[in-house]
Amino acid sequence: MILNPQIQGNPALISDSQQQGVLRAMRKDSGDALKRHYPQATVVWGTPGPAIIRVTPILNAPSALQPSSKLSVSLTFDLPEGSRVVMVESFGLVTLWRRGSEAANYAFDRVAHRLP
Numbered sequence: 001m002i003l004n005p006q007i008q009g010n011p012a013l014i015s016d017s018q019q020q021g022v023l024r025a026m027r028k029d030s031g032d033a034l035k036r037h038y039p040q041a042t043v044v045w046g047t048p049g050p051a052i053i054r055v056t057p058i059l060n061a062p063s064a065l066q067p068s069s070k071l072s073v074s075l076t077f078d079l080p081e082g083s084r085v086v087m088v089e090s091f092g093l094v095t096l097w098r099r100g101s102e103a104a105n106y107a108f109d110r111v112a113h114r115l116p
Contacts, residue, residue, distance in 0.1 A: 001044050001052045002031045009061035009071070022059065025104035030057035030075060033108035037115055054078040057108065062093065069093045073107040087111050 005026035011019055031043040034055065044052075056076040062069035074088040089110045096103040 005057040037112040
């Protein structure tokens, strides 16, 4: 189950409407990346059941927008038995900027490829 995505760090770097667009992309693209990596998996949004893995997409924004700044994208997996697994990838701002509207898709695919 994909939970609501979060922007941590300095979200004030982008406007509220841009934040909403980023959050929508994170929610959709994180689920799509997991589905591509695990084609047999069922990705759901909504009320969790007892044996559901809960996944939280997180963007950790840099403190300032500079070409050398880095941000990280992570997927936090809360497993049914109570343990937590976090997968993190860091990216330069320029790398994601070059991806344009596909930035979240690219970032979450990179995270998903690290999964077993």
